[in-house]
Amino acid sequence: MQYHLDTIPVWEAMEQESGCPLCYLYRKIEAEEVERSLGGSVMEPDTRIKVNETGICAKxxxxxFMLQNRLGHALLTDSHTKELLKKLDKWEKQADSIGGRGLFGKSSNGQExxxxxxxxxxxxxxxxxxxSHMKRYLFTFIHLWKTxxxxxxxxxxxxxxxxxxxxxxxxxxxRELSGDNLKQFTKSILHSIRESLSADEKDLEWFTLKFDYRNQAKPWGNSRNALERTINRLRGLCIQSKEDSSNS
Ligand SMILES: [Zn+2]
Ligand SMILES: [Zn+2]
Structure with a gap:
Protein backbone atom coordinates (compact mmCIF):
# COMPACT_ATOMS: atom_id res chain seq x y z
CA MET A 1 0.00 0.00 0.00
CA GLN A 2 2.75 2.44 1.02
CA TYR A 3 4.63 1.56 -2.19
CA HIS A 4 1.60 2.49 -4.33
CA LEU A 5 1.21 5.79 -2.47
CA ASP A 6 4.91 6.55 -2.97
CA THR A 7 4.78 5.99 -6.75
CA ILE A 8 2.74 9.21 -7.13
CA PRO A 9 5.40 11.67 -5.80
CA VAL A 10 8.21 9.74 -7.55
CA TRP A 11 6.40 9.99 -10.91
CA GLU A 12 5.64 13.65 -10.22
CA ALA A 13 9.35 14.30 -9.53
CA MET A 14 10.33 12.59 -12.79
CA GLU A 15 7.91 14.83 -14.65
CA GLN A 16 9.56 18.02 -13.31
CA GLU A 17 12.32 17.56 -15.90
CA SER A 18 14.36 20.36 -14.28
CA GLY A 19 17.20 18.54 -12.51
CA CYS A 20 17.70 15.52 -10.27
CA PRO A 21 14.22 14.17 -9.37
CA LEU A 22 15.49 12.95 -5.99
CA CYS A 23 16.83 16.42 -5.13
CA TYR A 24 13.37 17.74 -6.00
CA LEU A 25 11.79 15.23 -3.57
CA TYR A 26 14.42 15.99 -0.91
CA ARG A 27 13.71 19.74 -1.07
CA LYS A 28 9.96 19.18 -0.91
CA ILE A 29 10.13 16.88 2.12
CA GLU A 30 12.70 19.09 3.81
CA ALA A 31 10.38 22.13 3.59
CA GLU A 32 7.49 20.05 4.99
CA GLU A 33 9.55 18.59 7.84
CA VAL A 34 11.03 21.96 8.86
CA GLU A 35 7.56 23.49 8.87
CA ARG A 36 6.19 20.51 10.83
CA SER A 37 8.84 20.74 13.55
CA LEU A 38 7.40 24.13 14.56
CA GLY A 39 3.81 23.03 14.03
CA GLY A 40 1.31 21.17 16.22
CA SER A 41 3.16 17.84 16.11
CA VAL A 42 5.96 19.17 18.30
CA MET A 43 3.51 19.40 21.19
CA GLU A 44 2.84 15.66 21.05
CA PRO A 45 4.79 13.98 23.87
CA ASP A 46 6.55 11.41 21.61
CA THR A 47 7.82 14.05 19.18
CA ARG A 48 8.82 16.37 21.97
CA ILE A 49 10.90 13.69 23.70
CA LYS A 50 12.64 12.93 20.40
CA VAL A 51 13.43 16.60 19.65
CA ASN A 52 14.70 17.11 23.21
CA GLU A 53 16.92 14.06 22.97
CA THR A 54 18.34 14.50 19.44
CA GLY A 55 18.23 18.21 18.67
CA ILE A 56 18.45 19.86 15.24
CA CYS A 57 21.46 20.38 12.92
CA ALA A 58 22.87 23.79 11.94
CA LYS A 59 21.34 23.78 8.44
CA PHE A 65 15.04 30.68 11.88
CA MET A 66 13.94 31.84 8.41
CA LEU A 67 10.34 30.86 9.26
CA GLN A 68 10.26 33.82 11.66
CA ASN A 69 8.47 31.95 14.44
CA ARG A 70 10.84 33.12 17.19
CA LEU A 71 8.68 31.96 20.12
CA GLY A 72 8.10 28.44 18.77
CA HIS A 73 11.77 28.14 17.81
CA ALA A 74 12.91 29.41 21.23
CA LEU A 75 10.60 27.02 23.16
CA LEU A 76 11.86 24.06 21.15
CA THR A 77 15.50 25.07 21.60
CA ASP A 78 15.05 25.79 25.29
CA SER A 79 13.60 22.38 26.14
CA HIS A 80 16.37 20.63 24.14
CA THR A 81 18.99 22.73 25.96
CA LYS A 82 17.49 21.88 29.38
CA GLU A 83 17.76 18.16 28.52
CA LEU A 84 21.33 18.65 27.38
CA LEU A 85 22.34 20.46 30.56
CA LYS A 86 21.32 17.39 32.62
CA LYS A 87 23.64 15.26 30.47
CA LEU A 88 26.48 17.78 30.71
CA ASP A 89 26.16 17.70 34.48
CA LYS A 90 26.58 13.90 34.40
CA TRP A 91 29.49 14.02 31.91
CA GLU A 92 31.36 16.57 34.00
CA LYS A 93 31.17 14.21 37.01
CA GLN A 94 32.25 11.25 34.85
CA ALA A 95 35.35 13.18 33.78
CA ASP A 96 36.69 12.63 37.32
CA SER A 97 37.58 9.07 36.32
CA ILE A 98 39.96 10.15 33.51
CA GLY A 99 43.47 8.86 34.15
CA GLY A 100 42.33 6.75 37.09
CA ARG A 101 39.96 3.87 37.66
CA GLY A 102 36.58 4.21 35.94
CA LEU A 103 33.17 3.24 37.20
CA PHE A 104 33.65 -0.46 36.37
CA GLY A 105 37.28 -0.63 37.40
CA LYS A 106 38.51 0.27 33.87
CA SER A 107 40.81 3.20 33.39
CA SER A 108 39.32 5.90 31.23
CA ASN A 109 40.88 8.37 28.80
CA GLY A 110 37.59 10.24 28.39
CA GLN A 111 36.93 8.84 24.90
CA GLU A 112 33.29 7.99 25.76
CA SER A 132 13.34 7.73 6.28
CA HIS A 133 11.17 9.32 3.53
CA MET A 134 14.09 9.28 1.09
CA LYS A 135 14.76 5.57 1.71
CA ARG A 136 11.15 4.83 0.67
CA TYR A 137 11.51 6.98 -2.45
CA LEU A 138 14.78 5.28 -3.46
CA PHE A 139 13.08 1.90 -2.99
CA THR A 140 10.08 3.07 -5.06
CA PHE A 141 12.32 4.49 -7.81
CA ILE A 142 14.11 1.14 -8.19
CA HIS A 143 10.90 -0.89 -8.19
CA LEU A 144 9.27 1.40 -10.77
CA TRP A 145 12.39 1.03 -12.93
CA LYS A 146 12.12 -2.75 -12.58
CA THR A 147 8.38 -3.16 -13.19
CA ARG A 175 19.77 -4.70 -1.54
CA GLU A 176 16.80 -4.76 -3.93
CA LEU A 177 18.20 -6.03 -7.24
CA SER A 178 20.38 -8.92 -8.32
CA GLY A 179 21.88 -10.55 -11.42
CA ASP A 180 21.11 -8.92 -14.76
CA ASN A 181 18.75 -6.34 -13.25
CA LEU A 182 21.48 -5.11 -10.90
CA LYS A 183 23.96 -4.91 -13.79
CA GLN A 184 21.54 -3.02 -16.07
CA PHE A 185 20.51 -0.61 -13.33
CA THR A 186 24.12 0.12 -12.27
CA LYS A 187 25.15 0.72 -15.89
CA SER A 188 22.14 2.92 -16.52
CA ILE A 189 22.84 5.15 -13.49
CA LEU A 190 26.57 5.48 -14.27
CA HIS A 191 25.89 6.11 -17.99
CA SER A 192 23.33 8.79 -17.21
CA ILE A 193 25.63 10.58 -14.74
CA ARG A 194 28.55 10.50 -17.18
CA GLU A 195 26.42 11.79 -20.10
CA SER A 196 24.85 14.63 -18.11
CA LEU A 197 28.10 15.62 -16.44
CA SER A 198 29.85 15.63 -19.79
CA ALA A 199 27.19 18.01 -21.22
CA ASP A 200 27.45 20.19 -18.09
CA GLU A 201 31.24 20.29 -18.41
CA LYS A 202 31.12 21.39 -22.08
CA ASP A 203 28.75 24.22 -21.13
CA LEU A 204 30.93 25.11 -18.13
CA GLU A 205 34.03 25.32 -20.30
CA TRP A 206 32.20 27.59 -22.75
CA PHE A 207 31.08 29.70 -19.76
CA THR A 208 34.76 30.26 -18.84
CA LEU A 209 35.67 31.03 -22.47
CA LYS A 210 32.94 33.67 -22.66
CA PHE A 211 35.08 35.76 -20.27
CA ASP A 212 37.60 36.15 -23.10
CA TYR A 213 36.80 39.41 -24.94
CA ARG A 214 37.23 37.62 -28.28
CA ASN A 215 34.17 35.50 -27.46
CA GLN A 216 32.09 38.37 -26.16
CA ALA A 217 29.81 38.59 -29.20
CA LYS A 218 29.35 34.82 -29.51
CA PRO A 219 26.14 33.26 -28.15
CA TRP A 220 26.00 31.92 -24.60
CA GLY A 221 24.20 28.77 -25.70
CA ASN A 222 23.30 26.64 -22.69
CA SER A 223 26.16 27.95 -20.58
CA ARG A 224 24.62 30.79 -18.54
CA ASN A 225 23.76 28.52 -15.60
CA ALA A 226 26.47 25.90 -16.26
CA LEU A 227 28.33 26.61 -12.99
CA GLU A 228 25.22 26.12 -10.83
CA ARG A 229 24.15 23.08 -12.86
CA THR A 230 27.54 21.37 -12.60
CA ILE A 231 27.85 21.96 -8.84
CA ASN A 232 24.30 20.66 -8.32
CA ARG A 233 25.18 17.59 -10.38
CA LEU A 234 28.40 16.96 -8.42
CA ARG A 235 27.05 17.52 -4.92
CA GLY A 236 23.23 17.52 -5.09
CA LEU A 237 20.99 20.58 -5.37
CA CYS A 238 22.62 23.35 -3.32
CA ILE A 239 22.57 26.40 -5.62
CA GLN A 240 19.36 27.71 -7.14
CA SER A 241 20.13 29.28 -10.54
CA LYS A 242 18.44 32.47 -11.74
CA GLU A 243 16.97 30.60 -14.71
CA ASP A 244 15.46 27.95 -12.40
CA SER A 245 13.90 30.47 -10.04
CA SER A 246 12.37 32.47 -12.90
CA ASN A 247 10.78 29.26 -14.21
CA SER A 248 9.24 28.28 -10.90
ZN1 LIG B 1 19.96 14.63 -6.34
ZN1 LIG C 1 19.17 18.38 9.87
Missing part, protein backbone atom coordinates in the same frame (compact mmCIF):
# COMPACT_ATOMS: atom_id res chain seq x y z
CA UNK A 60 17.86 23.02 9.73
CA UNK A 61 18.13 25.55 12.56
CA UNK A 62 18.91 28.10 9.84
CA UNK A 63 15.77 27.11 7.93
CA UNK A 64 13.67 27.21 11.11
CA UNK A 113 32.75 11.60 26.86
CA UNK A 114 34.17 12.91 23.58
CA UNK A 115 31.80 10.60 21.72
CA UNK A 116 28.81 11.62 23.83
CA UNK A 117 29.52 15.33 23.27
CA UNK A 118 30.05 14.73 19.54
CA UNK A 119 26.76 12.83 19.24
CA UNK A 120 24.91 15.58 21.07
CA UNK A 121 26.40 18.13 18.64
CA UNK A 122 25.38 16.54 15.36
CA UNK A 123 22.05 14.74 15.79
CA UNK A 124 19.03 16.08 13.91
CA UNK A 125 15.38 15.02 14.06
CA UNK A 126 14.63 16.77 10.74
CA UNK A 127 17.50 14.95 8.95
CA UNK A 128 16.30 11.63 10.45
CA UNK A 129 12.73 12.20 9.25
CA UNK A 130 13.91 13.20 5.74
CA UNK A 131 16.17 10.12 5.58
CA UNK A 148 7.02 -0.17 -15.12
CA UNK A 149 8.10 0.19 -18.76
CA UNK A 150 6.79 3.76 -18.99
CA UNK A 151 8.89 4.76 -15.96
CA UNK A 152 12.02 3.19 -17.42
CA UNK A 153 11.46 5.06 -20.70
CA UNK A 154 10.92 8.32 -18.80
CA UNK A 155 14.14 7.72 -16.83
CA UNK A 156 16.14 6.97 -19.96
CA UNK A 157 15.02 10.18 -21.66
CA UNK A 158 15.60 12.27 -18.50
CA UNK A 159 18.63 14.36 -17.53
CA UNK A 160 19.41 11.85 -14.78
CA UNK A 161 20.27 12.25 -11.11
CA UNK A 162 23.02 14.03 -9.18
CA UNK A 163 26.07 12.05 -8.01
CA UNK A 164 25.05 11.71 -4.33
CA UNK A 165 21.59 10.42 -5.33
CA UNK A 166 23.22 8.13 -7.92
CA UNK A 167 25.27 6.64 -5.08
CA UNK A 168 22.15 6.39 -2.88
CA UNK A 169 20.23 4.60 -5.66
CA UNK A 170 23.09 2.15 -6.21
CA UNK A 171 23.32 1.48 -2.46
CA UNK A 172 19.60 0.63 -2.36
CA UNK A 173 19.94 -1.40 -5.58
CA UNK A 174 22.55 -3.62 -3.89
Missing amino acids: HHQQL LVEALQKASDGCVVCEAID DKAFRAKWESSKGVCMPHGAALLTMAQ
Whole structure:
Protein backbone atom coordinates (compact mmCIF):
# COMPACT_ATOMS: atom_id res chain seq x y z
CA MET A 1 0.00 0.00 0.00
CA GLN A 2 2.75 2.44 1.02
CA TYR A 3 4.63 1.56 -2.19
CA HIS A 4 1.60 2.49 -4.33
CA LEU A 5 1.21 5.79 -2.47
CA ASP A 6 4.91 6.55 -2.97
CA THR A 7 4.78 5.99 -6.75
CA ILE A 8 2.74 9.21 -7.13
CA PRO A 9 5.40 11.67 -5.80
CA VAL A 10 8.21 9.74 -7.55
CA TRP A 11 6.40 9.99 -10.91
CA GLU A 12 5.64 13.65 -10.22
CA ALA A 13 9.35 14.30 -9.53
CA MET A 14 10.33 12.59 -12.79
CA GLU A 15 7.91 14.83 -14.65
CA GLN A 16 9.56 18.02 -13.31
CA GLU A 17 12.32 17.56 -15.90
CA SER A 18 14.36 20.36 -14.28
CA GLY A 19 17.20 18.54 -12.51
CA CYS A 20 17.70 15.52 -10.27
CA PRO A 21 14.22 14.17 -9.37
CA LEU A 22 15.49 12.95 -5.99
CA CYS A 23 16.83 16.42 -5.13
CA TYR A 24 13.37 17.74 -6.00
CA LEU A 25 11.79 15.23 -3.57
CA TYR A 26 14.42 15.99 -0.91
CA ARG A 27 13.71 19.74 -1.07
CA LYS A 28 9.96 19.18 -0.91
CA ILE A 29 10.13 16.88 2.12
CA GLU A 30 12.70 19.09 3.81
CA ALA A 31 10.38 22.13 3.59
CA GLU A 32 7.49 20.05 4.99
CA GLU A 33 9.55 18.59 7.84
CA VAL A 34 11.03 21.96 8.86
CA GLU A 35 7.56 23.49 8.87
CA ARG A 36 6.19 20.51 10.83
CA SER A 37 8.84 20.74 13.55
CA LEU A 38 7.40 24.13 14.56
CA GLY A 39 3.81 23.03 14.03
CA GLY A 40 1.31 21.17 16.22
CA SER A 41 3.16 17.84 16.11
CA VAL A 42 5.96 19.17 18.30
CA MET A 43 3.51 19.40 21.19
CA GLU A 44 2.84 15.66 21.05
CA PRO A 45 4.79 13.98 23.87
CA ASP A 46 6.55 11.41 21.61
CA THR A 47 7.82 14.05 19.18
CA ARG A 48 8.82 16.37 21.97
CA ILE A 49 10.90 13.69 23.70
CA LYS A 50 12.64 12.93 20.40
CA VAL A 51 13.43 16.60 19.65
CA ASN A 52 14.70 17.11 23.21
CA GLU A 53 16.92 14.06 22.97
CA THR A 54 18.34 14.50 19.44
CA GLY A 55 18.23 18.21 18.67
CA ILE A 56 18.45 19.86 15.24
CA CYS A 57 21.46 20.38 12.92
CA ALA A 58 22.87 23.79 11.94
CA LYS A 59 21.34 23.78 8.44
CA HIS A 60 17.86 23.02 9.73
CA HIS A 61 18.13 25.55 12.56
CA GLN A 62 18.91 28.10 9.84
CA GLN A 63 15.77 27.11 7.93
CA LEU A 64 13.67 27.21 11.11
CA PHE A 65 15.04 30.68 11.88
CA MET A 66 13.94 31.84 8.41
CA LEU A 67 10.34 30.86 9.26
CA GLN A 68 10.26 33.82 11.66
CA ASN A 69 8.47 31.95 14.44
CA ARG A 70 10.84 33.12 17.19
CA LEU A 71 8.68 31.96 20.12
CA GLY A 72 8.10 28.44 18.77
CA HIS A 73 11.77 28.14 17.81
CA ALA A 74 12.91 29.41 21.23
CA LEU A 75 10.60 27.02 23.16
CA LEU A 76 11.86 24.06 21.15
CA THR A 77 15.50 25.07 21.60
CA ASP A 78 15.05 25.79 25.29
CA SER A 79 13.60 22.38 26.14
CA HIS A 80 16.37 20.63 24.14
CA THR A 81 18.99 22.73 25.96
CA LYS A 82 17.49 21.88 29.38
CA GLU A 83 17.76 18.16 28.52
CA LEU A 84 21.33 18.65 27.38
CA LEU A 85 22.34 20.46 30.56
CA LYS A 86 21.32 17.39 32.62
CA LYS A 87 23.64 15.26 30.47
CA LEU A 88 26.48 17.78 30.71
CA ASP A 89 26.16 17.70 34.48
CA LYS A 90 26.58 13.90 34.40
CA TRP A 91 29.49 14.02 31.91
CA GLU A 92 31.36 16.57 34.00
CA LYS A 93 31.17 14.21 37.01
CA GLN A 94 32.25 11.25 34.85
CA ALA A 95 35.35 13.18 33.78
CA ASP A 96 36.69 12.63 37.32
CA SER A 97 37.58 9.07 36.32
CA ILE A 98 39.96 10.15 33.51
CA GLY A 99 43.47 8.86 34.15
CA GLY A 100 42.33 6.75 37.09
CA ARG A 101 39.96 3.87 37.66
CA GLY A 102 36.58 4.21 35.94
CA LEU A 103 33.17 3.24 37.20
CA PHE A 104 33.65 -0.46 36.37
CA GLY A 105 37.28 -0.63 37.40
CA LYS A 106 38.51 0.27 33.87
CA SER A 107 40.81 3.20 33.39
CA SER A 108 39.32 5.90 31.23
CA ASN A 109 40.88 8.37 28.80
CA GLY A 110 37.59 10.24 28.39
CA GLN A 111 36.93 8.84 24.90
CA GLU A 112 33.29 7.99 25.76
CA LEU A 113 32.75 11.60 26.86
CA VAL A 114 34.17 12.91 23.58
CA GLU A 115 31.80 10.60 21.72
CA ALA A 116 28.81 11.62 23.83
CA LEU A 117 29.52 15.33 23.27
CA GLN A 118 30.05 14.73 19.54
CA LYS A 119 26.76 12.83 19.24
CA ALA A 120 24.91 15.58 21.07
CA SER A 121 26.40 18.13 18.64
CA ASP A 122 25.38 16.54 15.36
CA GLY A 123 22.05 14.74 15.79
CA CYS A 124 19.03 16.08 13.91
CA VAL A 125 15.38 15.02 14.06
CA VAL A 126 14.63 16.77 10.74
CA CYS A 127 17.50 14.95 8.95
CA GLU A 128 16.30 11.63 10.45
CA ALA A 129 12.73 12.20 9.25
CA ILE A 130 13.91 13.20 5.74
CA ASP A 131 16.17 10.12 5.58
CA SER A 132 13.34 7.73 6.28
CA HIS A 133 11.17 9.32 3.53
CA MET A 134 14.09 9.28 1.09
CA LYS A 135 14.76 5.57 1.71
CA ARG A 136 11.15 4.83 0.67
CA TYR A 137 11.51 6.98 -2.45
CA LEU A 138 14.78 5.28 -3.46
CA PHE A 139 13.08 1.90 -2.99
CA THR A 140 10.08 3.07 -5.06
CA PHE A 141 12.32 4.49 -7.81
CA ILE A 142 14.11 1.14 -8.19
CA HIS A 143 10.90 -0.89 -8.19
CA LEU A 144 9.27 1.40 -10.77
CA TRP A 145 12.39 1.03 -12.93
CA LYS A 146 12.12 -2.75 -12.58
CA THR A 147 8.38 -3.16 -13.19
CA ASP A 148 7.02 -0.17 -15.12
CA LYS A 149 8.10 0.19 -18.76
CA ALA A 150 6.79 3.76 -18.99
CA PHE A 151 8.89 4.76 -15.96
CA ARG A 152 12.02 3.19 -17.42
CA ALA A 153 11.46 5.06 -20.70
CA LYS A 154 10.92 8.32 -18.80
CA TRP A 155 14.14 7.72 -16.83
CA GLU A 156 16.14 6.97 -19.96
CA SER A 157 15.02 10.18 -21.66
CA SER A 158 15.60 12.27 -18.50
CA LYS A 159 18.63 14.36 -17.53
CA GLY A 160 19.41 11.85 -14.78
CA VAL A 161 20.27 12.25 -11.11
CA CYS A 162 23.02 14.03 -9.18
CA MET A 163 26.07 12.05 -8.01
CA PRO A 164 25.05 11.71 -4.33
CA HIS A 165 21.59 10.42 -5.33
CA GLY A 166 23.22 8.13 -7.92
CA ALA A 167 25.27 6.64 -5.08
CA ALA A 168 22.15 6.39 -2.88
CA LEU A 169 20.23 4.60 -5.66
CA LEU A 170 23.09 2.15 -6.21
CA THR A 171 23.32 1.48 -2.46
CA MET A 172 19.60 0.63 -2.36
CA ALA A 173 19.94 -1.40 -5.58
CA GLN A 174 22.55 -3.62 -3.89
CA ARG A 175 19.77 -4.70 -1.54
CA GLU A 176 16.80 -4.76 -3.93
CA LEU A 177 18.20 -6.03 -7.24
CA SER A 178 20.38 -8.92 -8.32
CA GLY A 179 21.88 -10.55 -11.42
CA ASP A 180 21.11 -8.92 -14.76
CA ASN A 181 18.75 -6.34 -13.25
CA LEU A 182 21.48 -5.11 -10.90
CA LYS A 183 23.96 -4.91 -13.79
CA GLN A 184 21.54 -3.02 -16.07
CA PHE A 185 20.51 -0.61 -13.33
CA THR A 186 24.12 0.12 -12.27
CA LYS A 187 25.15 0.72 -15.89
CA SER A 188 22.14 2.92 -16.52
CA ILE A 189 22.84 5.15 -13.49
CA LEU A 190 26.57 5.48 -14.27
CA HIS A 191 25.89 6.11 -17.99
CA SER A 192 23.33 8.79 -17.21
CA ILE A 193 25.63 10.58 -14.74
CA ARG A 194 28.55 10.50 -17.18
CA GLU A 195 26.42 11.79 -20.10
CA SER A 196 24.85 14.63 -18.11
CA LEU A 197 28.10 15.62 -16.44
CA SER A 198 29.85 15.63 -19.79
CA ALA A 199 27.19 18.01 -21.22
CA ASP A 200 27.45 20.19 -18.09
CA GLU A 201 31.24 20.29 -18.41
CA LYS A 202 31.12 21.39 -22.08
CA ASP A 203 28.75 24.22 -21.13
CA LEU A 204 30.93 25.11 -18.13
CA GLU A 205 34.03 25.32 -20.30
CA TRP A 206 32.20 27.59 -22.75
CA PHE A 207 31.08 29.70 -19.76
CA THR A 208 34.76 30.26 -18.84
CA LEU A 209 35.67 31.03 -22.47
CA LYS A 210 32.94 33.67 -22.66
CA PHE A 211 35.08 35.76 -20.27
CA ASP A 212 37.60 36.15 -23.10
CA TYR A 213 36.80 39.41 -24.94
CA ARG A 214 37.23 37.62 -28.28
CA ASN A 215 34.17 35.50 -27.46
CA GLN A 216 32.09 38.37 -26.16
CA ALA A 217 29.81 38.59 -29.20
CA LYS A 218 29.35 34.82 -29.51
CA PRO A 219 26.14 33.26 -28.15
CA TRP A 220 26.00 31.92 -24.60
CA GLY A 221 24.20 28.77 -25.70
CA ASN A 222 23.30 26.64 -22.69
CA SER A 223 26.16 27.95 -20.58
CA ARG A 224 24.62 30.79 -18.54
CA ASN A 225 23.76 28.52 -15.60
CA ALA A 226 26.47 25.90 -16.26
CA LEU A 227 28.33 26.61 -12.99
CA GLU A 228 25.22 26.12 -10.83
CA ARG A 229 24.15 23.08 -12.86
CA THR A 230 27.54 21.37 -12.60
CA ILE A 231 27.85 21.96 -8.84
CA ASN A 232 24.30 20.66 -8.32
CA ARG A 233 25.18 17.59 -10.38
CA LEU A 234 28.40 16.96 -8.42
CA ARG A 235 27.05 17.52 -4.92
CA GLY A 236 23.23 17.52 -5.09
CA LEU A 237 20.99 20.58 -5.37
CA CYS A 238 22.62 23.35 -3.32
CA ILE A 239 22.57 26.40 -5.62
CA GLN A 240 19.36 27.71 -7.14
CA SER A 241 20.13 29.28 -10.54
CA LYS A 242 18.44 32.47 -11.74
CA GLU A 243 16.97 30.60 -14.71
CA ASP A 244 15.46 27.95 -12.40
CA SER A 245 13.90 30.47 -10.04
CA SER A 246 12.37 32.47 -12.90
CA ASN A 247 10.78 29.26 -14.21
CA SER A 248 9.24 28.28 -10.90
ZN1 LIG B 1 19.96 14.63 -6.34
ZN1 LIG C 1 19.17 18.38 9.87
